[in-house]
Amino acid sequence: AQSVSQHNHHVILSEAASLELGCNYSYGGTVNLFWYVQYPGQHLQLLLKYFSGDPLVKGIKGFEAEFIKSKFSFNLRKPSVQWSDTAEYFCAVNAFTGGGNKLTFGTGTQLKVEL
Amino acid sequence: NAGVTQTPKFQVLKTGQSMTLQCAQDMNHNSMYWYRQDPGMGLRLIYYSASEGTTDKGEVPNGYNVSRLNKREFSLRLESAAPSQTSVYFCASSPRGNEQFFGPGTRLTVL
Numbered sequence: 159a160q161s162v163s164q165h166n167h168h169v170i171l172s173e174a175a176s177l178e179l180g181c182n183y184s185y186g187g188t189v190n191l192f193w194y195v196q197y198p199g200q201h202l203q204l205l206l207k208y209f210s211g212d213p214l215v216k217g218i219k220g221f222e223a224e225f226i227k228s229k230f231s232f233n234l235r236k237p238s239v240q241w242s243d244t245a246e247y248f249c250a251v252n253a254f255t256g257g258g259n260k261l262t263f264g265t266g267t268q269l270k271v272e273l
Numbered sequence: 274n275a276g277v278t279q280t281p282k283f284q285v286l287k288t289g290q291s292m293t294l295q296c297a298q299d300m301n302h303n304s305m306y307w308y309r310q311d312p313g314m315g316l317r318l319i320y321y322s323a324s325e326g327t328t329d330k331g332e333v334p335n336g337y338n339v340s341r342l343n344k345r346e347f348s349l350r351l352e353s354a355a356p357s358q359t360s361v362y363f364c365a366s367s368p369r370g371n372e373q374f375f376g377p378g379t380r381l382t383v384l
Contacts, residue, residue, distance in 0.1 A: 265313060
């Protein structure tokens with residue numbers, strides 16, 4: 159079974175700082191990769207996704223992520239964070255196995271951006 | 274489009290009581306999912322339905338049952354609630370089993 163690791167559980171940044179959140183997965187076959195964001199008290203929303211093609215994908219609100227197949231990684235980046243980016247961020251992987259199309263989520267990274 | 278809707282938003286149960294969480298989607302998606310979210314554990318899949326008429330267990334199915342009533346609706350039932358089932362429950366749907374769209378969640382407390 160696949161697994162997803164998010165190394166940073168809590169991150170605190172000042173506004174305008176750069177952000178990089180790590181995500182590694184443990185499946186060697188074809189994968190689709192996602193980053194979701196959950197703002198306080200809200201449901202999960204899709205930030206960006208990678209299916210194939212250019213390994214650098216751009217999402218909403220200035221976020222981007224890079225798929226590095228050799229490192230089994232899909233790290234999320236933003237050059238300059240804002241206070242409104244305070245949220246929990248989840249990496250998720252859909253591995254193409256015989257068990258159907260299911261997402262496996264990481265445990266999440268809680269980001270707090272201070273003014 | 275309302276997207277994915279869930280009822281109720283909040284619920285308090287006593288140990289041993291039963292209840293059904295309702296989920297509906299109006300996006301004509303084939304696949305639907307139930308997750309629970311607990312602090313520090315991310316989202317864990319309880320059950321999913323790849324298409325109307327099929328359901329399969331996820332990572333944490335014990336203590337739950339599901340019904341895919343039709344293409345729109347997927348309900349989650351707790352037959353005898355336990356304090357360990359205190360959690361936030363999210364329903365999601367997907368057009369092709371990849372990108373998932375989430376409902377607003379149900380916050381359940383079992384006393």
